[in-house]
Amino acid sequence: MALPEAACLLYFDDEAAPAMRLAQAAGLTAMLIERHRFPDGELKLRLPVDASGRLPHRAVLLRSLHQPNEKLVELLLAARTARSLGVQHLTLVAPYLAYMRQDIAFHPGEAVSQQVVGGFLAGLFDALITVDPHLHRIDRLEQAIPVPQAVVLSGAEPLADLIAEQRPNALLVGPDGESAQWIAQAAVRHGFDYAVCTKVRHGDRDVAIELPPLNAQGRAVVLLDDMASTGRTLALAVRLLLQAGAASVDVAVTHALFAGDALQALHDAGVGEVWSTDCIPHPSNAVAMAGPLAAAVQSLLVV
Numbered sequence: 340m341a342l343p344e345a346a347c348l349l350y351f352d353d354e355a356a357p358a359m360r361l362a363q364a365a366g367l368t369a370m371l372i373e374r375h376r377f378p379d380g381e382l383k384l385r386l387p388v389d390a391s392g393r394l395p396h397r398a399v400l401l402r403s404l405h406q407p408n409e410k411l412v413e414l415l416l417a418a419r420t421a422r423s424l425g426v427q428h429l430t431l432v433a434p435y436l437a438y439m440r441q442d443i444a445f446h447p448g449e450a451v452s453q454q455v456v457g458g459f460l461a462g463l464f465d466a467l468i469t470v471d472p473h474l475h476r477i478d479r480l481e482q483a484i485p486v487p488q489a490v491v492l493s494g495a496e497p498l499a500d501l502i503a504e505q506r507p508n509a510l511l512v513g514p515d516g517e518s519a520q521w522i523a524q525a526a527v528r529h530g531f532d533y534a535v536c537t538k539v540r541h542g543d544r545d546v547a548i549e550l551p552p553l554n555a556q557g558r559a560v561v562l563l564d565d566m567a568s569t570g571r572t573l574a575l576a577v578r579l580l581l582q583a584g585a586a587s588v589d590v591a592v593t594h595a596l597f598a599g600d601a602l603q604a605l606h607d608a609g610v611g612e613v614w615s616t617d618c619i620p621h622p623s624n625a626v627a628m629a630g631p632l633a634a635a636v637q638s639l640l641v642v
Contacts (some may be wrong), residue, residue: 343432347399349398367399382416389499398430399431399432400417400421402638407438411470430464430488431460432468434628438452440459442474442477450638462578466486466489467480467486468632470631471495492628497626498525498626502531502614505612506587508559510532511533511560511563514573515538518564524525547575553583557584560585560587561588562577565591567592567595571601589610591613594618595616595619616628
């Protein structure tokens with residue numbers, strides 16, 4: 340089994356570095372999609388075709404969907420154009436997948452964005468590879484994005500490897516019940532002790548948490564989660580753990596969204612180190628995901 344020789348990796352200029360890492364790891368030719376922005380913000384794309392004006396039959400498009408709104412338009416233009424240029428199998432690699440939070444209508448008239456955006460992406464791509472999608476009430480990514488092939492990777496184990504190097508015998512703590520399965524996966528890899536907090540959310544920036552029964556006295560504690568946005572929940576947990584006698588509290592997340600002053604809020608709370616995967620570019624990036632992403636790409640492209 341081998342990759343088709345003509346398969347390529349399409350990318351945009353602002354993701355050149357991760358595209359080169361992924362292309363090298365997956366054995367693909369990286370090809371830049373050119374962008375032009377008109378004065379009113381409208382976009383024009385130009386895809387990298389060969390001398391005959393065509394693209395390979397199989398292509399992979401890299402686009403991590405943080406700050407997603409304009410990127411969704413890019414995906415629409417790029418995917419439809421790629422099809423017209425000969426691509427028959429198109430895979431989206433979205434290390435961070437947006438619009439997965441809103442999976443039901445909590446109030447009358449609300450858009451269920453997971454269903455809307457999921458259907459939109461399924462209409463453009465044959466396959467999707469992502470990392471730790473923020474799913475609540477569904478078990479499989481295909482329920483949100485009904486593509487023929489969907490691969491979900493996790494940052495839990497590579498982050499656990501980093502924690503084992505930096506904080507041997509750490510106590511892992513999840514900030515809420517949604518992190519339970521994920522943090523258990525990380526803990527079992529190196530035999531870490533772990534516990535999960537209880538969280539009550541009153542709004543985007545209004546949350547309360549309670550520590551589970553645990554003995555944090557003198558322990559190096561690492562808060563582990565799939566994403567950090569405002570940082571408020573993690574900051575609350577940091578303060579509670581330090582009050583409970585933790586010797587240190589660090590944070591490890593897959594997706595470093597860190598909106599506004601989120602990172603400062605964590606440091607103000609007393610956090611030590613902040614580690615993240617490179618699914619979203621951020622100064623805290625400490626774990627590379629090119630290897631696992633490349634393996635997933637290869638599994639979908641082998642002939």
